[in-house]
Structures are given as structure tokens and as C-alpha cells.
Amino acid sequence: MTSLTVRLARGVTAVVAFSLVASCGLPRPGPNRAEIFSGSVMEQGDAFVLTVDDRVNLIAGVTPALAFAEGFENAATLGSDTINPGDVLGLTIWENVDDGLLVPAGQNATVLEEVQVDGAGYIFVPYAGRVRAAGNTPEAVRRIISEKLEEQTPDPQVQVRRLAGDGSTVSIVGGVGAQGVYPIERPTRTLANMLARAGGVAIEPEIAKVTVVRGNHTGTIWFEDLYDHPAHDIALRGGDRIIVEEDDRTFTALGATGTQSYVPFQSQTISAIEALAQVGGLSSVAADPTGVFVFRNEPESIARQLVGRNDLVGTQRVIYVLDLTRPNGMFFARDFAIRDGDTVYVTEAPFVQFDRVISALTGTLSAGDALATASGL
Template sequence: MLLVRKSWFDRLRFAGCVAIAAVLGGCNFLPASGPYSTEVRNPQSQDTDGVGYKLVPMTIDVVRVLATTDSEGLIGTFRNDRRPIPNVKIGVGDVVGVSIFEASSGGLFIPAEAASRAGNFVDIPDQSVDPNGFISVPYAGQIKAAGFSPSQVEKEIVDRLRNRAIEPQAVVTVKTQRSNAVTVIGEVETPLRFPLTSAGERILDAVSRGGLAQAKGYDLLVTLQRGNREATISFNRLVREPANNIYLQPDDTIYVFSRPRTFLAFGATGKQGQFNFGNDSISLSEAAAKAEGLLDQQADPQSVFLFRIENRTTLERMGVDVSNIPDKRIPTIYTVNFREPTGYLMSTKVPMRDKDIIYIGNAGSVELTKFLNLVLLGATTAREIADANNLVSTAN
């Protein structure tokens, strides 16, 4: 009997040693909802199948960069292009009116018998700026108008007529502006294209012209396209942060659309799946709370991971070495330690982005329990088979 007990004790001790070794080694045959924490942190795992990622511990310096980057919005993308009110120029297709004044009658435009008329001036018929950018003025010829301000065109006309008319003066007026316009499209009541004025129009001015369709402000996004660049910001934030309501420039495009921003939560969270922001912005701690926090009996608070595709420049500002990855957008995993109080404090300053992923790793004891359950299941099954064989043998 003693030998039997010793044999079972040795087997259990051996199984326990194997289980501990398997857990410490991160054995892959145990069921799990995602990668083991040791695999995420393993440097060899950070360049698998040609897909490299950067593992970045969440420090106060990292949090400062992330918080600043998120707060930049449109002014961050157009940092070097925050021009003031545009100096509106005449463009091809614009309809221009020209009035020419002379100091007295009897000149080039005002006949002598017109002395009694009110004002010594003549109106040139309105004309469109031709495809080459010119307008025509009698006795002055072809005048280059496209790309110049009305005052510059006035000066050119006067210079051309100075030796022919009596102290000539000119007034150039843009009657219909078809160039220097911006376009508003998307989920607006009236998509339109309208010209800019010398008063200066901002993004919200353009949105108000189009009229907003019915949508929650935090789900409504506004994209500014300028040349080969674009940036997107939520409508509520655009209203709340006047610095992002920048002046429009000719040929800008404003795209208004509704799209609930979401994040995903997996692993040892109270609830897994896809969650809406439900606000202009939420922090990492708020996102974890939406997923019902960490499971007390399962989660490893030291293994809270935030997956996202990060801008190369952002990682460089953090001091992360990205020389081995040539891409401008780099897969990144931020690690947060919720075992420390500072982990929670820092997570309140980390803004979530659309399509971010939160993953909570399991505690080591959970993996050990899984393995022991498999061992015990195997032992129980073997014993039941042995008992069944004994019954068969006895029956025979």
C-alpha cells in the first residue's frame, strides 16, 4: 500500500514539475484567447513572418508624447501650412468688370460733349478671364489678370493708358468668382462649391454652408484635404478647440461623414468584443472600464497591452529606435503595468484611437491551473479505462 501511495505521489510531483516548466516555457498547446505575455515580450517574436513591431513600455515620457500628438488635431498635420486669411487672386473663369476714369472730358474715353454727365468714366463690358489668364481692355490690349489681385490689374491698366488718356484711373471688380473655391461634400444637406472671400472663411464656415445632416456630434468626423495631405477631427472637438478651426485655402476640400469610432478588447477582460467610444475622446483607462475591467481571477495586471499602428515620427519623438523598419506606419504594442498605481494614473492620459486593440494577458497561475486540469483529466481518464478493463477481466 505504501508503494502504491509513493508511486502516485511521485507521479503527481512529476506532473507538477512538468506543468510548471510548461507554463514558464509558454507552451502553446494550452487553450488561450491570445498570445502569452512572454511571447509578446520576446524579442524574437517582434519580427515574425516579416511583420516587425515595436514593444514600448508606457512611461511618463511616452505618455507626454501620446497626449501631445492627439491634441494637435488639424493644426498638427498642417503645422507648416497654417496660413492666415488668403489673399484672394483673380483666376481663370472669373467674371471681371473694369471701369476707367479720366480727369476731364475730351480724353480717350470721355468725349468733350460729355462735360455735363455725372462722372467722367466708362464701364468696360464684363468679361471672363480666358484660359490663358487674360482680359481685354480697349487701347490697353491684353492684360494678364489670373494670379493677380484686382489692385495689381488696375495698376497695369493705368500704366498702359497713362500716355493716351487724361490722368487715367481704373477700378477692377470681380463680379463672379469661379476660381479660388472650396468644396464641401459628404453627409451635408447641400454639397456645394463656393468661392473664398477676402474676409476669410474657416472650416466651420464651410460646414455651416453645407448644413449638417442629423448625427451625433462625437460620431461626426470632418476631414480637410489640402494638396496631398489630409487630416480628420471629430466635429465636437473642432467646435471645442478653436485652434483647429483654421482658415481655408483655395481648392481645399471638406468631407463630412458619420462613423462611430470603435476599439476592440480581448483577453482577460470582463467583456470582450467591439466597443464604441461614445464620446469625442476616451482614455485607455476609460476604454478598459468599458470592457468591464480586468478579471480578478484571471488577469495579469502587469500584462496590459495596447496594439495600434503608430506614426514613425511619434515613435522617434519617444526615442524608440525604428531604424530597422522603413515604413512610415509601424505596428506598435504599448505595455502598461496596472499592478502599479502609476499605471492607472498614466492610462488616464493616454487617448485611444479608432480601431485600437486592448489585450489583457492571463496570470501565470491560470496557465498552471489549465495544465494541471489537463493532467488530472488525463489521469482520471486512464484510471477509468483501467477500472473498465478490470471489470471486463473479472466478468470473464
């Protein structure tokens, strides 16, 4: 067999190998830059592709704020002697007559021990009837009982004592030093002091959230804001439930990054640069710094501002493009806020796929040479 024939055989093998590689495709971590842009509404796709700049950051950089409603913040601090449902009172009543309503003959006073405030906040006093106790101080209850008895006996004297109280309690669960039910006492009438009584938070303070459930109302704040904003140190009420939990927001990192994973937030706010740093940054041998994408479903109001259209209805798919090689590109990425549920995807550089094709062809040609040698060409 002549050398010309051998060269022709190898050439045919190369052409066949290239055709096979081109038709079958090669493994890769995801779509390339061109394929992502082909999903734009400008290309008959269903997503808006936007290059990130200062204007986009101003509109899209919305992070959910956590705060208590006015009803929580405007609630007054409970007095240390405020009576609550479930409290136990002691009453002593003096009468200035020999034959009194309540005082036994030969005595000048009668004692009513362990009068419990019912669930509706009332106590029952003979001849005075049902008396509203909850929300009042012992002094206020004393005046009410005196006024009611005065209609039936001259100048009665009444003493009201608070013996015990189990109505003013809160429950604390979650990431605290000691979960449990705690009474509202003079040192623990506000949220911060009550958390301190429970041993403080036992999770990373920067991503700790504090939720207070009061009846049908719920309010949540960041734990750090409890000390940065004094208004968040709300007054507690009996029956409040306090829940301390870790931030559950996450984003997904895919493509040519240091690692591909499901990533929890490590701070209250995370920029695109910080998100990339959390997963090991861009791969130095594979990443395309012009192709960093953030996939997000934007609410209608934000999407309309971003694209300048008022005909959009409902949640819209938006793909943000971060080109780190542009002038100020790193600043734009630093100012771009990642949100819960985002997907951060880094495309591969074009040469990486080309290198795979060459490697595949080289391997294919080597196999072709071996086959030609075995057949005696």
C-alpha cells in the same frame, strides 16, 4: 480482482493522463506572462520589455498633433470684391473727344459686357491690352485700364463692374450635411462658416477630422479644434477642397478581456484604462491584473530615450507592462496613451490554466474509470 489492483490501475491511468495533458498542452487565448518576458532582449529576444511608470509615460505619451501649416493660417481673408479667374466683368468707358478710340461717333461711352477673366487671371481691353484682373478689386482694375488708355486718349473715364463669378468656389465632401461645390461669398470666406453653409458635420464631432487641400499642400485638424483655436479658422481660396472624415485610428484588444476585437478610437486620445473599458474591462474570472501588456513599434528617437541607448537604428519593438496591482498602478495605466495600431493584451491568471489542467485530468480519470469498469477491473 482485488481493491489494491483497482487502485493501482487507477493510479496508472492518472499518471498517463497527466503526462498526456502536460505534453499536449491545453487551449488558451495567448502567451502567458513568463512567455512574453522571454521575448525580451535580456532573454535573447528582439523586444524591449518596459514596466510603465511616470518616466515611461512622459516619453511614450506622444500623440500625433493635427494643425494647419503657417501658409494656411497666415493667408489673408479674401475681400468680397476680389476678382478671380472665371469671373465675368462689365466695362464702361467714356472719352472726352469726338473721335475716340473706343466710343462710336455720336456717343459718349462704350460698353463692354461679359468680359471673362481667363485662367491666368487676365482680361483683354482694346488699346489697353492684357490687364491683370485676378487678385485685384474692380477699383484697382479701373485705375490700371485708365492709366493705359490715358496714353492714347485724354482723360478717359472707366467703370468696372463685377457681373458674376464662378472662379471662387470650394468643394466639400465627406461627412457633412450637404456635399457640393460652394461659392466663396462674404459670409463664407472662412473654413468654419463654409462648413456651416454645407450643413455642418454629420459624424461624431469628437472624432471628426477636417482636411483642406490647396494645390500641392494639405492640412488637417480636428473639427473641435476649429472652434477651440481661432487660428485654425483659415481663410479659404478658390479651388480649395475640404474633406470631412471620421478618425480611422484603431487598436486591437486580445486576451482575458470582456471582448477581443479590433477597436476604433472613440475620442482624440485614449488611455490604457479607457481602452480596457471600451472592451468590457478585465475578465473577472480569468484576467491577471499584473499582466496587462501593450505591444507597439516605436520610432528610433523614442526607443532611444526609453532604453537609454544611442546605438538603436530604425523602428524598435517595445512591450509595455502595466501592473494594475502596483502602488499607483491604476494611475500609470490612466496616464498611458494608446496609439494607432497598438495591441492591448491581458494575460490569464495562473490559476486559470491550472484549473484547466485539473478539469482535463478529472475528465480523463473519469474516462479511465469507465474503461476499467468496462474491462472488469
